[in-house]
Amino acid sequence: MSYDQALADEIRTVLDGEPRVTERRMFGGLSFMINGNLAVAVRGSAGILVRVGADAAEELERATAATRAVMGARVMKVWLQVGTDALGTEAELSAWVRRGVDHAQSLPPK
DSSP: OOOOHHHHHHHHHHHTTOTTEEEEEETTEEEEEETTEEEEEEETTSOEEEEOOHHHHHHHHHHSSOEEEEETTEEEEEEEEEOGGGOOSHHHHHHHHHHHHHHHHTSOOO
């Protein structure tokens, strides 16, 4: 599966200056990792996956357009799918990427 290159470039711009960022192809797209922990991923043309943790995922699913990510038959507890329609502005994308980065930074480095 290919991913949205333009969206990946926008995420790179948001992450510019963030220490210890690496990129890795996975989940049928491109994942951005902080200290070896997944933070956000561009997945196909469906938008982005954001790792936020279980408590935050529940709250954000209620309060935003994000939904729990589904991989195969599994509903992911700590990942949210954010569609491209909810990423219309630079500020919206930046806020979602920042959520993923903040969560990744809260985890022990790998």
